[in-house]
Amino acid sequence: MTQYTDQGKKDTRSGYGAGMTELGRTNPNVVALCADLVGSLKIQDFIDENPERFFQIGIAEANMMGIAAGLTIGGKIPFTGTFANFSTGRVYDQIRQSIAYSDKNVKICASHAGITLGEDGATHQILEDIGLMKMLPGMTVINPCDYNQTKAATLAIAEHHGPVYLRFGRPKVANFTPADQTFEIGNALMLSPGTDVTIIATGHLVWESLLAAEELENQGISCEVINIHTIKPLDEKAILDSVKKTGCVVTAEEHNYLGGLGESVARTLAQHHPAPQEFVATQDTFGESGTPEQLMEKYGLNNKAIAAAVLKVLKRK
Amino acid sequence: MANMQTLEDLVTQVRRDILRMVHKVNSGHPGGSLGCTEFFVALYNELMELKEGFDMDGKDEDLFFLSNGHISPVFYSVLARRGYFPVEELNTFRLIDSRLQGHPTTHEGLPGVRIASGSLGQGMSVAIGAALAKKLNKENTLVYSLHGDGELQEGQNWEAIMYAAGNKVDNLIATIDRNGQQIDGSTEDVLPLGDIAEKFKVFGWDVLEIADGNDLEQVIAGLKEAKSRTGKGKPVCVVMTTIMGNGVDFMMHTHAWHGKAPNDEQLASALEQNPETLGDY
Numbered sequence: 091m092t093q094y095t096d097q098g099k100k101d102t103r104s105g106y107g108a109g110m111t112e113l114g115r116t117n118p119n120v121v122a123l124c125a126d127l128v129g130s131l132k133i134q135d136f137i138d139e140n141p142e143r144f145f146q147i148g149i150a151e152a153n154m155m156g157i158a159a160g161l162t163i164g165g166k167i168p169f170t171g172t173f174a175n176f177s178t179g180r181v182y183d184q185i186r187q188s189i190a191y192s193d194k195n196v197k198i199c200a201s202h203a204g205i206t207l208g209e210d211g212a213t214h215q216i217l218e219d220i221g222l223m224k225m226l227p228g229m230t231v232i233n234p235c236d237y238n239q240t241k242a243a244t245l246a247i248a249e250h251h252g253p254v255y256l257r258f259g260r261p262k263v264a265n266f267t268p269a270d271q272t273f274e275i276g277n278a279l280m281l282s283p284g285t286d287v288t289i290i291a292t293g294h295l296v297w298e299s300l301l302a303a304e305e306l307e308n309q310g311i312s313c314e315v316i317n318i319h320t321i322k323p324l325d326e327k328a329i330l331d332s333v334k335k336t337g338c339v340v341t342a343e344e345h346n347y348l349g350g351l352g353e354s355v356a357r358t359l360a361q362h363h364p365a366p367q368e369f370v371a372t373q374d375t376f377g378e379s380g381t382p383e384q385l386m387e388k389y390g391l392n393n394k395a396i397a398a399a400v401l402k403v404l405k406r407k
Numbered sequence: 408m409a410n411m412q413t414l415e416d417l418v419t420q421v422r423r424d425i426l427r428m429v430h431k432v433n434s435g436h437p438g439g440s441l442g443c444t445e446f447f448v449a450l451y452n453e454l455m456e457l458k459e460g461f462d463m464d465g466k467d468e469d470l471f472f473l474s475n476g477h478i479s480p481v482f483y484s485v486l487a488r489r490g491y492f493p494v495e496e497l498n499t500f501r502l503i504d505s506r507l508q509g510h511p512t513t514h515e516g517l518p519g520v521r522i523a524s525g526s527l528g529q530g531m532s533v534a535i536g537a538a539l540a541k542k543l544n545k546e547n548t549l550v551y552s553l554h555g556d557g558e559l560q561e562g563q564n565w566e567a568i569m570y571a572a573g574n575k576v577d578n579l580i581a582t583i584d585r586n587g588q589q590i591d592g593s594t595e596d597v598l599p600l601g602d603i604a605e606k607f608k609v610f611g612w613d614v615l616e617i618a619d620g621n622d623l624e625q626v627i628a629g630l631k632e633a634k635s636r637t638g639k640g641k642p643v644c645v646v647m648t649t650i651m652g653n654g655v656d657f658m659m660h661t662h663a664w665h666g667k668a669p670n671d672e673q674l675a676s677a678l679e680q681n682p683e684t685l686g687d688y
Contacts, residue, residue, distance in 0.1 A: 121543070145539065145574075150566035153532045157570070160472075160536020163521050164544055165464050168536075183526050184563070188533055192513050192523045 091307050091315075092282040094266045094300055100237035102258035102294070103201040107132025108237075109244025110169065114140045117167065117248055123158055124171045125151045130260075131171040131201050151176045155184035159194040167248055168196050174203035174257060175216035178223060189253050190226040197247050198223075199256045203233075204293070204344035205372065205389055206382035207260045215377035221349020223255040224322045230275060231322040233257040233343075233351075235296035237265040239319060242273035250275055259344075261382040263294040278325035280332070284314035287400050288332040291342035292318045292351045295370070298386075299342050301393035306400055313400065321351050326358045333359060338366045338407050340399045344391055347371035366406035368399040409452055414623055416684035417488060418448050422654045423687060424484035426677045428500040429668040435501060435509065438664035439555065440481035442586050442621070442649035446553065447485040449626045454634065456548060461491055461518035469548050470537050472522055474530020475555035475584065476510040477666070482520075483507050487688070491519035494688040528561025530554060531581055535571050538579040549637055552581045557589030560598050565610075571642040572611030580633045582645040584620070588662035604646045613641040620649035655680055 113120040114136040121143045122136050128146070137144040147154040151172055158168035170177065177200035178185070189196045205215045224231045230252060234240040240258050247254045281296070282303055291299040296317045303313035314332050318325065333339050339359070341352035352369040359365050372389050386392040421444050429435035451457075455469040473482050480500065487494040492506070499505035506515040510525030522533050534552035541548060558564065571579060583603055591597050600606075607614045613636050617629035626647070633643045651665070652658025655677040658669075669677055 142543065147570065148566075148573075150570065152529075152563040153535075153566035153570055156529050156532020156563065156567065157536035157539065159522065160533040160538070161540045163464060163470065163533075163537045164466060164540025164546075166540050166543065184529055184532075187523050187526045188529050194522075 091284060091303055091313070094281070096264035096266050098265060099262035100265045101260060101262050102234060102237055102240040103130065103260060104132045105234070105237035105240030106199055106201065106244050106256070106258055107135065109241040110136040111139070112245060113248050114143070119165055119167045120169065120248055121145065121161055121166045122169050122171065123147055123154050125149055125154050125176065127172050130173070131199070133171060151181045152184050155181045156188050158196045159188040159192060162194045162196060169199050170196065171199050171201065173214060174200035174219045175214055178219040178255070179216060182222060186226060190229050193228060194253060195251055197254045197256060201258055202260045203257045204259060205377040205385045205391070206344060208382050208385065209379050211379040212376040217346045217372050217377065218349060219257065220321055220343070220345045220351065224354065228252060229322065230254045230320070232275065232320050233293045234319045235293055235317055236263060236267050238267045238269050238271060239273065242271050243319065246273035246275055257293070259294065264297040266297060276320045276323045276325055278328035279317040279319070280314065280328065281317050282313070282315040284312040284336065286312045286336055287404060288314045288316060288336045288339045289342060289396065289400065290316045290318055290329060290339055290351070290355055292321060293344055295342040295344055295391060295396070298391070298393040299396055302396035302400065305393065305397055311400065311404070318351055321354060324354050324358065326362070329355055329358055330363050333365050334363055338403045340368045340370060340396060340403055342370040342396050345371055346374055348374055366403050368403040370396050370399050411624070414448055414452060417452065418444050418623060419681050420683070420685040421448060421481060421484045421488065422681045423678060423683060424497055425480040426655070426669060426674055427687065428480045428484070428497055430674045431498070432501040433668045435480055435668060436477040436666045437480065437668065438588070438651040438658060438662070439475065439478040439584065439586065441653050441655060441658065442651045443478055443481055443553065443584055444654065445621050445623045445626045446582065446647060447481050449623060449630055450551060451485050451489045453627050454630045455551065463521060465521065466544060467546055467548060470521065470550045472530045472534045472537070472550070472552040473511060473524055474552055475527060475558050476524030479507070479509065479511050482511060486519035488685070492517065497688045527555070527558045528563040531564055531567035534579055534581065535567055535576050538576050541578055549634065550579045552579070554581060554583050556583055556585045556587065556600055556603065557594050557597070559583065559600055559603065568607065568610045568612070575640050576642045577638055577640050579642045580637065580645060581642065582647050585646050585648045586651040588651045588665065590662065590665050592662055607644040611641060612644045613639070614644045614646065617645060617647040620647035621653045
């Protein structure tokens with residue numbers, strides 16, 4: 091299998107911040123909005139360099155989404171920033187009517203997604219946001235796997251016309267993709283070829299999948315690992331090409347198994363090529379306080395859980 | 408300034424359009440539409456600086472956002488009669504495959520509409536965003552918005568009201584249609600709004616009132632006064648008292664016609680009170 095190296099753990103939200111800094115220098119239409127979480131979103135450099143293009147909205151996420159929609163009228167490309175929970179569930183109808191239905195070119199950028207924001211607990215840990223956003227007609231949904239890819243995705247969505255949900259997180263995770271990568275929305279990345287099972291992962295669970303694949307390789311199991319950074323539009327061809335070869339699939343995501351990547355993959359397979367599938371995801375539950383590592387372990391989201399799911403799905407082939 | 412009689416004729420014709428549109432499909436919101444007819448006619452024909460044609464960005468022209476989207480009939484009629492699309496298209500209101508959806512939307516590409524509205528309380532935020540874009544673009548043109556009074560019960564408005572004053576969004580004129588009615592009855596019975604003008608003032612807005620929002624001259628004068636107060640560091644609010652259902656005797660002074668269409672006899676009576684002026688669509 092292909093080997094990947096962790097270049098040093100970094101938080102994906104800092105990848106967003108780095109992307110915003112670059113956009114501040116290269117794209118004069120990009121504007122940033124934030125709902126009292128500048129430090130968490132890592133956009134201070136953008137603000138320092140472009141104070142007139144930054145809007146501090148205060149703790150008023152609904153207003154932030156509306157103002158972002160309005161800013162597009164006049165040619166601006168607004169990037170909103172707050173935690174994933176407050177970027178989606180709290181403001182669903184504002185996004186639905188003023189942004190998605192109105193086809194506004196707003197980039198909804200969401201940090202602290204999933205359970206691994208850790209100690210703050212379930213009030214802040216959203217595990218339903220991918221489902222909420224992918225259900226909206228016209229919404230692009232992106233969940234990059236590491237710092238480098240988050241930065242690349244931030245740059246790419248500025249060039250894409252239409253509403254985008256960009257999801258990233260708080261903890262430092264392995265940074266293993268190339269710093270100079272070009273991010274292509276909707277193009278899945280086959281990271282490691284294999285023949286026995288396909289592991290389709292998104293977000294930092296891509297790295298956990300690579301770790302699981304390495305361990306399984308030692309047991310003589312050949313895993314094909316695919317990074318689905320774009321959950322919508324879904325690269326169905328990449329999924330089908332792989333599963334036609336391997337005959338079974340494990341999906342891995344830091345999200346409820348209802349409504350997430352796993353369900354999108356299951357729908358694709360049910361329509362075109364039914365195959366056994368196991369879901370590494372939270373099981374219709376809220377999170378709780380704890381360290382990211384403890385939570386990944388308890389809720390079955392780490393490489394061990396992925397390896398166990400592979401062994402289970404192989405028995406169903 | 409346009410001849411007042413011409414504008415009054417337009418008001419009467421728009422009322423006819425509203426009534427005929429909702430009657431044809433037996434649905435829609437005539438009450439609030441009729442109450443705001445003078446406002447729309449004044450805004451689009453006396454106040455706004457508009458370019459020929461329509462493009463979404465609307466640079467170097469005034470913009471308008473309708474937050475209480477259910478009064479789409481008056482919006483559509485005034486847009487059509489201002490030349491944004493053929494008046495014959497009013498015939499398609501709320502029909503399948505129409506650009507004139509029940510509530511306004513950009514989705515079908517209807518010229519003149521820049522945001523979807525209908526789910527209440529969102530329009531002021533959008534108007535603020537558009538006003539901020541104008542400032543970034545170094546434009547001197549203005550952003551107008553209209554909001555129902557009952558709509559102010561939605562909390563997002565107060566986020567927006569706080570933001571606009573705190574950030575000196577002084578190229579924005581938000582008008583509140585103070586008709587005192589909402590679906591379930593009087594606003595003061597459903598959830599009291601109290602002194603709306605005072606509320607905006609304490610939030611830091613420059614506020615003026617139009618005592619009779621169904622008197623065309625008063626509306627024009629009030630909006631021109633509002634326009635003169637822009638660019639002075641404060642967003643401008645116009646609290647405009649109107650009568651829901653204005654111009655049709657049996658629809659006035661009640662919330663009963665908020666979302667109800669007249670039947671054949673009622674339509675005949677309503678149209679008799681508003682004789683054809685500029686030609687029906």
